[in-house]
Amino acid sequence: MMKIRICITLICGVLVSGNIGYALTPPETVKITSKQGDVLFHHQEHQAAVNGCQDCHHEGLDVPRCRDCHGIDRLIPRLKHAFHRQCRNCHIKDDGPTECTSCHKK
Template sequence: MRKVIAAAVLISLGAGTALAGETMVFPTKMGNVTFHHKDHQQRLKDCKLCHGAAGPGKISGFSKDWAHRTCKACHEKKGAGPTRCPDCHKKK
């Protein structure tokens, strides 16, 4: 029975990665922002860092301000990823 439960847990954890979209594009006035979800998921490994208590597929209070406060701060803290406006916002 323990093996069945362990297998179910592993499958459900792997399903999150399998079901995650490769990329998401957010249209903005400053230019589209392309977010590479699967890359972030594989690097961070902890969905709660972004999704919090809302759970997979949802981010409570997601907005421009949330992204600037959360994403930019994380990039600055880790010394990786874009932190300047034109690094994320790309005009066509």
């Protein structure tokens, strides 16, 4: 009985804290929610185009979610700024789509 309870506690803990997504397996797609319209990011397709995880996860992968740092502290650029810099700048450089609606879907 005790063992079962510990198991349930652990599983719930992982689900509630969202730690499952923090495994190092890169996701196929990530939905980035936005008031401007959610952005569906094809993670695995994009990954092939760069040198390594660090190119985007510039502080390492212990904290894979950009929003866990950006927008929390005034000294760190806002989330919108961080994403637009990283995503749009590469789209401009490498001929990716740059219209607002190519990323933001209402």
